[in-house]
Amino acid sequence: MSKIQIGISSCLLGQEVRHDGGHKRNGYIINTLSRYFEFRPLCPEMAIGMSVPRPTIRLVRDNGEIRLVGSKDPELDVTDAMNRFSIQAASRMDDIAGYILKKDSPSCGMERVRIYNEKGHPEKNGSGLFAHHLKSAHPSLPIEEEGRLMDPVLRENFIERVFVYYRWQKTIREGLTVGGLMDFHSRHKFNLLAHNETIYRELGPLVAEARADNIESIAAQYLEKLMQGMKRPATRKRHTNVLMHVMGFIKEALTADDKQEMLDILDKYRQGQVPLIVPVTLLKHHLRRSPQPYIEQQYYMNPYPEELMLRNNL
Numbered sequence: 001m002s003k004i005q006i007g008i009s010s011c012l013l014g015q016e017v018r019h020d021g022g023h024k025r026n027g028y029i030i031n032t033l034s035r036y037f038e039f040r041p042l043c044p045e046m047a048i049g050m051s052v053p054r055p056t057i058r059l060v061r062d063n064g065e066i067r068l069v070g071s072k073d074p075e076l077d078v079t080d081a082m083n084r085f086s087i088q089a090a091s092r093m094d095d096i097a098g099y100i101l102k103k104d105s106p107s108c109g110m111e112r113v114r115i116y117n118e119k120g121h122p123e124k125n126g127s128g129l130f131a132h133h134l135k136s137a138h139p140s141l142p143i144e145e146e147g148r149l150m151d152p153v154l155r156e157n158f159i160e161r162v163f164v165y166y167r168w169q170k171t172i173r174e175g176l177t178v179g180g181l182m183d184f185h186s187r188h189k190f191n192l193l194a195h196n197e198t199i200y201r202e203l204g205p206l207v208a209e210a211r212a213d214n215i216e217s218i219a220a221q222y223l224e225k226l227m228q229g230m231k232r233p234a235t236r237k238r239h240t241n242v243l244m245h246v247m248g249f250i251k252e253a254l255t256a257d258d259k260q261e262m263l264d265i266l267d268k269y270r271q272g273q274v275p276l277i278v279p280v281t282l283l284k285h286h287l288r289r290s291p292q293p294y295i296e297q298q299y300y301m302n303p304y305p306e307e308l309m310l311r312n313n314l
Helices: 028-030 079-091 129-135 150-172 177-189 191-197 197-208 215-231 234-251 254-272 277-289
Strands: 004-009 037-042 058-063 064-068 099-102 114-116 122-126 141-147
Touching: 004 150, 079 129, 129 141, 150 177, 150 215, 177 191, 177 197, 177 215, 191 197, 191 215, 191 234, 197 215, 197 234, 234 254, 234 277, 254 277
Parallel strands: 004 037, 004 099, 058 114, 099 141
Antiparallel strands: 058 064, 114 122
């Protein structure tokens, strides 16, 4: 498989583009994710012509409007330049499958970025200007901050969403048909069920409405709901429900001892005694002995390369 295209803040790759000439090189991104993702680096502040080194900038609230100005010199105002660039840049990112942003940045921060109020007090309730326009232009795009990637649950959630989004892009590139939409939905059912059962139940009827004359409209609604559902982190309880469902497909082929072992492992997983990889591996063992075509085509069993070892920490 060719590497998946991912946007990223340049400083996270070790590029010396920070205001002080430094960087924020992230070892996990460079040493692990780079094996599967091809990064497209961008520093919005450099892109609008700011130098290295450069004065620091911050977000301020001025008469209800958010401005991006110099931290020490408010006469330095790059709001309009950043907005223009961000809108243009975001419009050219239809081919990426995800974005990793630098946390806390007044240009790239995804959330909880400091906005200074009229009294000069910081309120951590904003987004960087570039991040804001990126999210507005691509509301379904998987976006995450490098700091949150250190959390095993959020890391796994982001990477799973990237692979789902990438497969959706591939489906679109190949020419979306009613049959293609149904196949995509069928193969991702268990993924979605582990994240959000409500949206899982909404998408079935939506797909059933698809016809040649409304496929584009249905597809747009489908992607929005799908990625909304996938953004909700899966829980041990929901994973257990999915794995029990998978087990149901092979229960007739299991011996009484096999069933009890599987149930015991699922209970240990549900209680947090073993990671997700343990019951999944045991189920795969039984599926190799008793193949089930429907389960084999489910991405839930292999949502991303095993070498990432994401389920080892869930």
